[in-house]
Amino acid sequence: MSRPRLSVYKTNTKIIAQIIDDKEAKTLCYATTADKDIAGKTPTEKAEQLGEKIAKLAKDKGIEQIVFDRSGFAYAGKVKALADAARKAGLKF
Secondary structure: OOOOEEEEEEOOOOEEEEEEEOOOOEEEEEEEOOOOOOOOOOHHHHHHHHHHHHHHHHHHOOOOEOEEEOOOOOOOHHHHHHHHHHHHOOOEO
C-alpha cells in the first residue's frame, strides 16, 4: 500500500496542510493556520501548531507514515517548522 502525501502550501497570510490519498484522489485531513485553534504569535509558531494539529488528525484516522510534499517551497523556516512538529507529534516521513 502506498503512503498518503502531506501536502503543504503557503500564501502571504496562511499555511495550508492536507493529507491526500493519491490512489483514491481524496483529501483525508485538512488544517490551516486560519483555524481558530491555531493562535501562535509568530508565523513560525503557527506553523509548528499546524504540524502538531495535522499529525493529530492523521493519527485519529490511523495514518502514521506519510510522504512529505513541500510543493516546491524551500525546506526552511515555516515549512521546516511544520515538518519538525509533525515528526515530533508522531508522523513518520
